[in-house]
Amino acid sequence: MYEFRRLVKHKSVERVHDPVIVVRGLDANFGDIIRVEMGKEMRTGKVIAIEEDLYFVEIFEGTAGLNTSAIVSSTYEPITLPVSELMLGRVFNGIGEPKDDKSKLYSNKGWDVNGLILNPYFRDVPHEMIETGITSLDLLNTLVKGQKLATFASPGLDVLSLQMQILKQSITNSKGRFAVVFAGIGLSKDEEHFILSTIEEAQVADMSVLFLNSAKDPAMEALLTPRMALTAAEYLAHHIGLDVLVIMGDMLNYSNVLRNMASQKGELTVREGYPSYLFTDLASLYERCGTRRGKPGSITQLPFLTMPNDDITHPVPDTTGYISEGQIILTRTVAHAGVHPPIDILNSLSRMMHFAVSDKQAKLSNRVYHVYAEGKKFQDIAAMMGMDVLDEEAKLFVSLKEEIDELLLSQGANENRTLKQSMRIASQIVEKAPSI
Amino acid sequence: MGYLTAIKGILVKAKGIDAKLYDLVAIGEDGFGEVIAIVGDTYFIQVFTDVTGLSVGQRVEGLGMPLSLELGPHLTGHFFDGLGVSLEEEPFYHPTIRAETSYTFDFQPTVKKGQKVGKGAIIGTVSVKEGKQELSIPIIAPPTVGGVVEELYPGNHAIRGEPIAVISGTNVELSHHWPVRQPRPFKSRVWISQPLITGQRVVDTFVPIAKGGTLAIPGGFGCGKTVFQHTFAKYSDADKKVFVGCGERGNEMADFIESMRKRGKLHEVVVIANTSNMPLIAREGSIYSGVTVAEYLRDIGYSVLMMADSLSRWAEAIREVGGVMGILPAEEGYPPYLQERMQEFYSRAGCVKTFSDKKACLTISTSVSPPSGDFSEPVTQYASSLVDTTIFLSTELAYSKMYPAVDLELSFSKHRAQFANFWESTLKGTSKSIDDLLTLIHKGFDVEKMERIVGADALSDEQKVILHIFRFIRFNYLIQNAFDPKDVYTTPLKMAYIVSSIHSYYTYLTNMLKKGGKPKFQKDVEDRISKMRYADEASCKKLYDEVKGMLGYV
Ligand SMILES: Nc1ncnc2c1ncn2[C@@H]1O[C@H](COP(=O)(O)OP(=O)(O)OP(=O)(O)O)[C@@H](O)[C@H]1O
Numbered sequence: 001m002y003e004f005r006r007l008v009k010h011k012s013v014e015r016v017h018d019p020v021i022v023v024r025g026l027d028a029n030f031g032d033i034i035r036v037e038m039g040k041e042m043r044t045g046k047v048i049a050i051e052e053d054l055y056f057v058e059i060f061e062g063t064a065g066l067n068t069s070a071i072v073s074s075t076y077e078p079i080t081l082p083v084s085e086l087m088l089g090r091v092f093n094g095i096g097e098p099k100d101d102k103s104k105l106y107s108n109k110g111w112d113v114n115g116l117i118l119n120p121y122f123r124d125v126p127h128e129m130i131e132t133g134i135t136s137l138d139l140l141n142t143l144v145k146g147q148k149l150a151t152f153a154s155p156g157l158d159v160l161s162l163q164m165q166i167l168k169q170s171i172t173n174s175k176g177r178f179a180v181v182f183a184g185i186g187l188s189k190d191e192e193h194f195i196l197s198t199i200e201e202a203q204v205a206d207m208s209v210l211f212l213n214s215a216k217d218p219a220m221e222a223l224l225t226p227r228m229a230l231t232a233a234e235y236l237a238h239h240i241g242l243d244v245l246v247i248m249g250d251m252l253n254y255s256n257v258l259r260n261m262a263s264q265k266g267e268l269t270v271r272e273g274y275p276s277y278l279f280t281d282l283a284s285l286y287e288r289c290g291t292r293r294g295k296p297g298s299i300t301q302l303p304f305l306t307m308p309n310d311d312i313t314h315p316v317p318d319t320t321g322y323i324s325e326g327q328i329i330l331t332r333t334v335a336h337a338g339v340h341p342p343i344d345i346l347n348s349l350s351r352m353m354h355f356a357v358s359d360k361q362a363k364l365s366n367r368v369y370h371v372y373a374e375g376k377k378f379q380d381i382a383a384m385m386g387m388d389v390l391d392e393e394a395k396l397f398v399s400l401k402e403e404i405d406e407l408l409l410s411q412g413a414n415e416n417r418t419l420k421q422s423m424r425i426a427s428q429i430v431e432k433a434p435s436i
Numbered sequence: 437m438g439y440l441t442a443i444k445g446i447l448v449k450a451k452g453i454d455a456k457l458y459d460l461v462a463i464g465e466d467g468f469g470e471v472i473a474i475v476g477d478t479y480f481i482q483v484f485t486d487v488t489g490l491s492v493g494q495r496v497e498g499l500g501m502p503l504s505l506e507l508g509p510h511l512t513g514h515f516f517d518g519l520g521v522s523l524e525e526e527p528f529y530h531p532t533i534r535a536e537t538s539y540t541f542d543f544q545p546t547v548k549k550g551q552k553v554g555k556g557a558i559i560g561t562v563s564v565k566e567g568k569q570e571l572s573i574p575i576i577a578p579p580t581v582g583g584v585v586e587e588l589y590p591g592n593h594a595i596r597g598e599p600i601a602v603i604s605g606t607n608v609e610l611s612h613h614w615p616v617r618q619p620r621p622f623k624s625r626v627w628i629s630q631p632l633i634t635g636q637r638v639v640d641t642f643v644p645i646a647k648g649g650t651l652a653i654p655g656g657f658g659c660g661k662t663v664f665q666h667t668f669a670k671y672s673d674a675d676k677k678v679f680v681g682c683g684e685r686g687n688e689m690a691d692f693i694e695s696m697r698k699r700g701k702l703h704e705v706v707v708i709a710n711t712s713n714m715p716l717i718a719r720e721g722s723i724y725s726g727v728t729v730a731e732y733l734r735d736i737g738y739s740v741l742m743m744a745d746s747l748s749r750w751a752e753a754i755r756e757v758g759g760v761m762g763i764l765p766a767e768e769g770y771p772p773y774l775q776e777r778m779q780e781f782y783s784r785a786g787c788v789k790t791f792s793d794k795k796a797c798l799t800i801s802t803s804v805s806p807p808s809g810d811f812s813e814p815v816t817q818y819a820s821s822l823v824d825t826t827i828f829l830s831t832e833l834a835y836s837k838m839y840p841a842v843d844l845e846l847s848f849s850k851h852r853a854q855f856a857n858f859w860e861s862t863l864k865g866t867s868k869s870i871d872d873l874l875t876l877i878h879k880g881f882d883v884e885k886m887e888r889i890v891g892a893d894a895l896s897d898e899q900k901v902i903l904h905i906f907r908f909i910r911f912n913y914l915i916q917n918a919f920d921p922k923d924v925y926t927t928p929l930k931m932a933y934i935v936s937s938i939h940s941y942y943t944y945l946t947n948m949l950k951k952g953g954k955p956k957f958q959k960d961v962e963d964r965i966s967k968m969r970y971a972d973e974a975s976c977k978k979l980y981d982e983v984k985g986m987l988g989y990v
């Protein structure tokens with residue numbers, strides 16, 4: 001019974017569906033990567049189920065153009081990424097193949113892209129901030145090493161420039177042993193170009209690794225892109241000891257590919273057609289962050305996703321919110337008010353922040369929030385009933401809120417503010433507020 | 437020997453094995469799973485380990501027992517995965533089953549040779565060091581073993597493989613196995629009578645939890661379920677706490693153990709962690725492991741609080757298995773038997789008389805994570821219909837950072853009336869104050885809605901008083917900052933002082949109205965009451981006396 005599996009090398013396809021083909025008597029394990037040859041064309045797939053001698057192979061490139069004459073063989077391996085320190089400075093596509101003009105990465109270490117499970121007992125509580133140079137984050141919603149903090153954005157906002165600004169500045173502000181892994185999912189040609197030129201200009205290529213999945217790539221590759229990026233991050237963090245920030249997006253694209261695949265495969269779907277395992281799938285990505293007690297190296301994640309119709313209760317942002325350690329909200333309303341980056345601070349929260357900031361910063365941040373919320377409250381009243389209904393104190397709050405918008409929350413796409421600078425600006429504004 | 441015939445992710449099929457329903461099976465090199473259905477000669481097995489790399493034809497072998505835990509004195513202060521395997525060894529997690537044998541304890545019998553003991557009775561103690569403290573942990577015989585004590589072996593023993601006593605021909609060890617899906621027996625049920633004091637003001641006074649009762653906390657993401665559960669674990673007056681991190685975050689677990697360690701309270705907890713990236717099926721098992729450990733601690737005489745964060749992730753694991761098994765789903769993809777499973781689980785809470793004639797209670801507290809914060813979804817609905825206390829958390833309050841974001845309009849405890857005596861014995865008159873203020877709070881919601889429509893000026897004087905006191909309660913009593921060391925815990929006596937003070941103030945204002953006057957809000961009274969939650973008990977009493985004096989109650 002045990003030996004038959006090593007006997008059959010190649011076998012023909014019995015049935016072709018989309019995106020799965022069924023092969024009888026293949027020699028393969030569950031999860032193996034499968035090569036499919038059809039004339040001169042090579043495709044890649046993965047064993048997703050085995051039933052007696054029937055093997056169900058999901059084809060990454062899709063099954064259009066295949067028929068039962070295809071020849072199938074197994075690599076006897078799950079999906080791996082060759083890892084090495086030489087990944088730094090490189091640009092890959094979504095499945096880890098070089099996209100720059102440099103050669104293929106040779107490494108004798110292939111790491112399973114499904115990643116490592118960091119044992120919670122060996123985790124350190126995240127307690128050190130990453131300075132992104134962006135006030136709305138650093139001062140008010142601090143990104144903490146080892147955490148995951150999701151960013152939800154209204155459709156159509158330019159999140160890519162914010163992503164690039166964070167990438168550049170966090171590298172510049174770090175004191176060595178820091179790298180950014182970027183995973184772009186479903187990018188356009190223009191976006192790819194923008195990413196590459198920004199990184200080159202800022203001279204931060206050495207400390208970054210890019211995984212760029214283009215909108216034109218086979219759908220399945222979108223599902224592999226974050227796994228590749230996180231595997232690279234795990235190697236750099238847990239093997240080399242770097243602090244790694246992983247920026248990924250758009251996770252809505254990712255989730256939609258997952259949804260389409262699930263419905264094609266006839267799997268159990270729940271809210272709005274997303275598969276019942278959406279939470280587990282996203283968590284298997286986002287949980288791949290953290291720091292180890294007593295060891296150097298950490299992974300911090302900043303996933304970005306679009307909120308369809310600005311609806312935070314849509315299954316994808318909602319599920320993400322249940323996994324992420326807080327959320328940063330970017331809205332069109334804030335953008336229209338002229339604030340850039342358009343972070344809606346009142347609805348944003350970094351749950352790990354209190355572990356990482358000084359008492360002084362915590363107090364100042366609370367004070368800014370308080371003044372801002374008061375100002376916003378009176379601004380809303382004035383919008384309905386006119387400025388005249390406000391007393392002097394209320395008017396003061398409104399003008400301070402406007403100052404916060406203009407001087408504190410707005411900053412240029414190349415403006416890298418230190419935490420000290422942010423704190424100084426903030427203090428100067430809230431000092432003018434009546435004490436509570 | 438059996439072999440695999442099909443692999444479908446979390447579910448595999450095998451033939452030719454010798455196993456019964458719910459038996460554990462070993463799969464391939466180091467995998468294992470549990471038989472969940474048998475059809476003809478085919479065994480359906482849910483797999484606890486990684487299925488990647490498995491192939492048909494691989495070895496499958498029945499292990500001759502259901503999923504069980506090693507229950508013994510080694511549990512408290514330690515950290516296990518969803519199936520009870522220690523997590524304190526390898527930094528990167530790889531699921532296995534492994535017997536824990538490395539722990540040893542010094543056994544001191546409390547029974548004599550020749551004595552007759554009942555099944556599951558206490559037969560001795562071991563002592564463990566926790567910092568400077570020396571703690572004694574009772575040792576019980578398994579619930580299936582009783583009779584005449586024939587031999588006793590005091591002294592140092594490993595928890596497994598070394599007898600500490602022989603009772604009616606059976607070797608008894610420091611630990612014993614128990615199948616997690618089977619509730620542990622006890623002598624008899626006992627009435628629930630005491631509140632679990634959590635130190636959370638809104639909970640203890642308005643939606644109390646009973647020792648031995650059940651609690652569900654439904655709330656959208658970020659509403660404060662985990663913060664609540666952590667505060668319960670840190671401050672509630674149960675002797676032991678079993679925390680099950682079920683499909684949630686690793687960083688939260690790290691924070692939890694770190695803060696228990698810092699407080700020197702690690703010996704009060706058992707942590708079971710099955711974070712969302714650990715195997716899905718073990719997530720399903722983790723809830724049963726948790727409640728089994730909790731029952732064991734109850735059986736040795738402790739008052740126990742078991743927390744599950746979040747029960748929804750457990751329900752989702754059940755849904756996944758149902759989906760792969762092709763079970764026709766009922767609501768939102770959940771299999772029709774979900775509600776029954778939930779009921780079986782919650783019914784493991786309660787107060788009992790143990791085999792050693794001690795009264796001990798097991799309280800169960802569960803988080804529920806409704807998709808989109810929509811309380812009409814099945815898990816929320818089933819949970820709130822099954823438990824004694826439901827604390828609904830409001831997304832709106834959480835977004836305005838009014839924590840704890842308890843929605844008092846929806847939340848309900850069926851034990852509230854029962855605890856009137858408790859409050860009367862804490863401070864006379866408090867139970868009426870609580871009743872009156874809860875009524876006022878409910879009126880407050882209505883008046884607040886009305887205010888939004890007609891504006892503040894159009895409210896009657898009575899409504900103005902209601903709204904004023906309602907908001908005063910909200911900002912000075914209901915909100916409670918879990919990160920402020922002074923605010924995070926309030927003693928029942930302090931709660932009674934504050935509630936009574938607010939009640940007196942409210943009565944004072946209504947009396948003013950009754951006499952036909954205009955309500956005059958008293959800033960100096962309000963100032964004093966607002967300081968009470970930060971004051972120690974003595975200063976709180978002083979403020980209370982002052983308030984009473986100012987309102988003419990002396
Ligand atoms: N009592 C409280 N005091 C102060 N802050 C609180 C309190 N409760 C909740 N918070 C704030 O809300 C955040 C989210 O709370 P928590 O992690 O408990 O949410 P949750 O309901 O468990 O969410 P999820 O479903 O995503 O796990 C906390 O990090 C904290 O900032």
Ligand SMILES: [Mg+2]
Nearest residue numbers: 661662663684
């Ligand atoms: Mg939580």
